[in-house]
Amino acid sequence: MDNKIVYEEIQNYINANLNADLHALLLKKSPFPDISMQEIVQQIKGKQVAQKKFPFLLKEGIVFPPQLNLEQASSEKTAEYKSQILKGKTFIDLTSGFGIDAYYLSQNFDEVTLVEQNSELLNLVEHNWGVLGRKAVFINQNLEDFLNSNQKHFDVIYLDPARRDQNRNKVFLLEDLSPDILQIKEKLLSISDQVVIKLSPLIDLKYLLSVLPDIFRIEIIAVKNDVKEVVIFLSNQEKGAIAVNCINLESGEPAFEFTFEEAENSHAAYSEPEKFIYIPNNAILKAGIFNLISERLGLKKLHPNTHIYTSDQKINDFPGRILEMKVIDSKQIKKKEKFNIISKNYPLKPEEIKKKYQIKDGGEDYLIFTQSKKGKIILKSG
Numbered sequence: 001m002d003n004k005i006v007y008e009e010i011q012n013y014i015n016a017n018l019n020a021d022l023h024a025l026l027l028k029k030s031p032f033p034d035i036s037m038q039e040i041v042q043q044i045k046g047k048q049v050a051q052k053k054f055p056f057l058l059k060e061g062i063v064f065p066p067q068l069n070l071e072q073a074s075s076e077k078t079a080e081y082k083s084q085i086l087k088g089k090t091f092i093d094l095t096s097g098f099g100i101d102a103y104y105l106s107q108n109f110d111e112v113t114l115v116e117q118n119s120e121l122l123n124l125v126e127h128n129w130g131v132l133g134r135k136a137v138f139i140n141q142n143l144e145d146f147l148n149s150n151q152k153h154f155d156v157i158y159l160d161p162a163r164r165d166q167n168r169n170k171v172f173l174l175e176d177l178s179p180d181i182l183q184i185k186e187k188l189l190s191i192s193d194q195v196v197i198k199l200s201p202l203i204d205l206k207y208l209l210s211v212l213p214d215i216f217r218i219e220i221i222a223v224k225n226d227v228k229e230v231v232i233f234l235s236n237q238e239k240g241a242i243a244v245n246c247i248n249l250e251s252g253e254p255a256f257e258f259t260f261e262e263a264e265n266s267h268a269a270y271s272e273p274e275k276f277i278y279i280p281n282n283a284i285l286k287a288g289i290f291n292l293i294s295e296r297l298g299l300k301k302l303h304p305n306t307h308i309y310t311s312d313q314k315i316n317d318f319p320g321r322i323l324e325m326k327v328i329d330s331k332q333i334k335k336k337e338k339f340n341i342i343s344k345n346y347p348l349k350p351e352e353i354k355k356k357y358q359i360k361d362g363g364e365d366y367l368i369f370t371q372s373k374k375g376k377i378i379l380k381s382g
């Protein structure tokens with residue numbers, strides 16, 4: 001790899017321009033004869049993204065790839081979480097990309113292999129791993145070709161298929177991913193005990209189970225209530241019920257683990273709102289385990305289509321938000337007051353509610369517009 005970009009004077013220029021207007025910078029002439037302004041701006045964008053997404057890379061000597069590779073990379077937080085679940089002797093990431101997942105997920109393994117079809121990207125990852133003091137075998141190959149010639153067994157195979165088609169539209173069916181998991185699945189399972197695949201948060205869980213009967217575990221990973229990843233674990237060994245774990249990182253909320261069998265056989269209890277109101281986090285909503293939340297936690301649901309729960313006695317171990325609320329009459333809402341407005345299973349959206357009642361966003365108090373079995377209701381906190 002040509003490492004001129006890491007020269008001290010160039011890095012100083014990059015660091016001095018971290019908050020610069022990048023469009024204006026691109027119109028300027030590069031102060032360095034061998035480095036273009038595009039290359040400099042690529043490094044500035046990389047550092048800006050790294051500040052939020054992978055701060056462990058804010059180190060001297062690290063080189064950043066083009067924007068698409070930054071976007072496709074996992075965040076340090078989700079990668080670190082996944083690393084806690086995996087350990088063994090041999091690990092291979094067949095879609096290395098910028099190598100964020102590989103860096104974390106391979107921490108508990110002795111031998112690490114990275115496969116990536118994009119040679120520039122892989123060279124850059126190899127350089128960065130050298131800077132970070134991590135060893136791996138770097139293979140610049142199409143993974144299908146690699147699998148055809150490979151004779152080795154791996155304890156864990158990891159894949160994070162590229163989720164954009166050639167028009168760079170987001171796609172969510174397995175067939176539209178690169179690689180197509182359904183095409184290579186048998187091969188993967190023949191050389192590994194465990195195949196772990198990261199998928200889009202928008203992928204449908206029922207669809208996944210119907211096309212991949214080898215799934216034995218699913219992790220639904222949210223960060224601050226934003227579902228980021230659905231990670232599936234495949235094995236061709238005898239397996240029992242499929243375990244699913246919902247986690248909302250950086251929220252302090254407990255994880256919630258269940259089996260699909262348990263979810264299918266669960267029943268909800270119903271009630272009009274009591275003292276405490278519970279709103280499940282988005283990982284739970286993605287799992288769609290509305291009856292199980294009621295049955296397992298002893299909470300009552302407001303309505304079959306309202307995924308809000310209630311109880312008289314507070315339970316603290318809830319995977320979501322807990323609010324103390326009262327049912328109010330709409331006449332009690334004063335104009336110009338500030339509220340955090342939530343609309344669930346209610347005909348009006350928050351924007352429409354704001355207009356109708358002439359209220360504003362913000363403040364400490366919550367208003368929930370929803371439906372119980374008796375009909376439309378408004379709940380107010382405080």
Ligand SMILES: C[S@@+](CC[C@H](N)C(=O)[O-])C[C@H]1O[C@@H](n2cnc3c(N)ncnc32)[C@H](O)[C@@H]1O
Pocket residue numbers: 072073074094095096097098099100101102115116117118121141142143144160161162163178179
């Ligand atoms: C979503 S990115 C992986 C990001 C990575 N997990 C990370 O955290 O940085 C997918 C990568 O897979 C690579 N890829 C896609 N299809 C491939 C194939 N058939 N063979 C090898 N690499 C492939 C792409 O070039 C891309 O860099």
